[in-house]
Amino acid sequence: MKFTSIALTAVSATVVLAQPHNHGHQHAHIHKKDVTATAWAPGPTAYKYMLDGKEISPEEVCEGLQDNELKFVDGEDPGVCSSSTSSSTTTTSSPQPTTTSTTSSAAQSWSKPAEFYQSPASSAWASPSAAASSWGPPAQSSSAPSTGGSGGTGINADFPDGTLDCGTFPSDYGAVPVSYLGMSGWSGLQAVSIAGGLVNHIVTGISGDSCKEGSMCSYACPPGYQKSQWPSTQGATGQSVGGLSCSGGKLRLTNPGLSTKLCIPGVGGVQATNKASGVVSICRTDYPGTESETIPVELQPGSTDQLTVPDAAAYYEWQGKSTSAQYYLNPIGTTKEKGCQWGTPGQPYGNYAPINFGVGAKDGKTWLSIFQNSPTTDAQYQGTVEIQGNLSGTCKYSNGQYCGVTGCNAQGCTVAIISGTATYVVSD
Known part of the structure; x- marks a missing residue:
C-alpha cells in the first residue's frame, strides 16, 4: 500500500514544519512523510494542507478524495470538501494550548499529522x-x-x-x-x-x-x-x-x-563497501518516476559496488531544479527484497530506513552526505557509516550522531570530494 501525508495545521500563528531532505526533487508523490508541526491557536483555527512539505490547495485535496486516490487513514476529515469549507476551517478552542488531533485546534506541542493513502481502487x-x-x-x-x-x-x-x-x-x-x-x-x-x-x-x-x-x-x-x-x-x-x-x-x-x-x-567516483557482518541494502529513489526507493544496491559482507552520481548539468531537471540522488540505508541484515520497496510504519525498512545518503555533482564538484531520514523517522541506525577518501572534511555516523569537522549533531553531515574515489563504509 502506498502512503502519503497531509499535515493539517493552524495558520493563525507560526507553523514550524520539519523540512524534508534538500536533495533537489521534492514533489507531490504518494510517499510517506511524517510531517510534524507546532502552532499556537488561542481561538479559531485555519487549516493548511501540506503534502511532502509543500502546501497544496483544498481543491487538490478534494480532487484526490473524490477520485478515491486519497483517503484519511484515521477517518478524520476536518470538512475540507464541505460547502462551508474553502481554504480554512474554523473550530472552537480553549485559549490554553492542548494536544490536538487533525480536527481540533492546533497546540504548542508535537502532533501527529493526518495521513492519506492511495485507495486500492486506484490500481x-x-x-x-x-x-x-x-x-x-x-x-x-x-x-x-x-x-x-x-x-x-x-x-x-x-x-x-x-x-x-x-x-x-x-x-x-x-x-x-x-x-x-x-x-x-x-x-x-x-x-x-x-x-x-x-x-x-x-x-x-x-x-x-x-x-x-x-x-x-x-x-x-x-x-x-x-x-x-x-x-x-x-x-x-x-x-x-x-x-x-x-x-x-x-x-x-x-x-x-x-x-x-x-x-x-553517472560521473563516477563514489562507491559503498560493506564491512558489516550481514548483507547491506542501499536503495535509490526511482527519479524521475514514482520516487519510490526501488533501485537496489545490495552488498554482501566484504563486497564493494558503485553508487550512481548524477551530473546536475546533464541529467533530469524540472521547474528549474537539478537532480541529485537519494539513497536509503536499511538496517544491517536487510535484503534488497525487503528494503528496496515501500515500507510500513514502525518498521525501519524502505522509506522508513533510518539513514539517507545524498550524492550529487554540480559545477565540477561531487558532494556527499549522510543524514537522518527525518521527519519520517527518528530511529537510530544500529551500525556505523563513514565517508572515506580525499575529502573536504570528515563525515561519520555512529550512535545516533553525525560528526564532521565542526562537531556532531543529530541531523547529518556533508563533504566534497577533493580527488580520487570516495567510499561509504558501512560497519557494525
Missing part, C-alpha cells in the same frame, strides 16, 4: 487523454545524443525504439529487472492523463500490474548507471514522470535526445 489504469505521441525529448536536456553502439545486446546496445512489445522487459538492453516488486521487472509504473501539455493525473502501479498502453514504465540500471529516459511532459503540480512509454503496444523511447541507450553512467 485500475486510467485512460490517457492524449496520445503517446505527445511524449517528447526534454527541452531542458543539454546533453548531445549518444552515438554508436555494439549492435548486440547489453548495456551498450541502442534500444530498438518501437520494436519490443510492452510486455517484454528490456533486460537485453541493460535494464535490471526488479522482480520482487511484482510488476514484471519494472521499477515503477505510471498511468497518466495529459491536459494542457502537462500530466494532470497519475495512477501509480502496484504489485500485479504490468506495462500497459498509455503508461510510463520505469526501470532500474546496474550500480553506477542511471536510466536515460523520461518525457518532457511532466506533472502539472511538480510530480515527476519517467521511463519508456507504452504506445501502440510497443515500448518507445521518451528521451532519445539524451541517449538511445537505456542506461547511462
Whole structure:
C-alpha cells in the first residue's frame, strides 16, 4: 500500500514544519512523510494542507478524495470538501494550548499529522487523454545524443525504439529487472492523463500490474548507471514522470535526445563497501518516476559496488531544479527484497530506513552526505557509516550522531570530494 501525508495545521500563528531532505526533487508523490508541526491557536483555527512539505490547495485535496486516490487513514476529515469549507476551517478552542488531533485546534506541542493513502481502487489504469505521441525529448536536456553502439545486446546496445512489445522487459538492453516488486521487472509504473501539455493525473502501479498502453514504465540500471529516459511532459503540480512509454503496444523511447541507450553512467567516483557482518541494502529513489526507493544496491559482507552520481548539468531537471540522488540505508541484515520497496510504519525498512545518503555533482564538484531520514523517522541506525577518501572534511555516523569537522549533531553531515574515489563504509 502506498502512503502519503497531509499535515493539517493552524495558520493563525507560526507553523514550524520539519523540512524534508534538500536533495533537489521534492514533489507531490504518494510517499510517506511524517510531517510534524507546532502552532499556537488561542481561538479559531485555519487549516493548511501540506503534502511532502509543500502546501497544496483544498481543491487538490478534494480532487484526490473524490477520485478515491486519497483517503484519511484515521477517518478524520476536518470538512475540507464541505460547502462551508474553502481554504480554512474554523473550530472552537480553549485559549490554553492542548494536544490536538487533525480536527481540533492546533497546540504548542508535537502532533501527529493526518495521513492519506492511495485507495486500492486506484490500481485500475486510467485512460490517457492524449496520445503517446505527445511524449517528447526534454527541452531542458543539454546533453548531445549518444552515438554508436555494439549492435548486440547489453548495456551498450541502442534500444530498438518501437520494436519490443510492452510486455517484454528490456533486460537485453541493460535494464535490471526488479522482480520482487511484482510488476514484471519494472521499477515503477505510471498511468497518466495529459491536459494542457502537462500530466494532470497519475495512477501509480502496484504489485500485479504490468506495462500497459498509455503508461510510463520505469526501470532500474546496474550500480553506477542511471536510466536515460523520461518525457518532457511532466506533472502539472511538480510530480515527476519517467521511463519508456507504452504506445501502440510497443515500448518507445521518451528521451532519445539524451541517449538511445537505456542506461547511462553517472560521473563516477563514489562507491559503498560493506564491512558489516550481514548483507547491506542501499536503495535509490526511482527519479524521475514514482520516487519510490526501488533501485537496489545490495552488498554482501566484504563486497564493494558503485553508487550512481548524477551530473546536475546533464541529467533530469524540472521547474528549474537539478537532480541529485537519494539513497536509503536499511538496517544491517536487510535484503534488497525487503528494503528496496515501500515500507510500513514502525518498521525501519524502505522509506522508513533510518539513514539517507545524498550524492550529487554540480559545477565540477561531487558532494556527499549522510543524514537522518527525518521527519519520517527518528530511529537510530544500529551500525556505523563513514565517508572515506580525499575529502573536504570528515563525515561519520555512529550512535545516533553525525560528526564532521565542526562537531556532531543529530541531523547529518556533508563533504566534497577533493580527488580520487570516495567510499561509504558501512560497519557494525
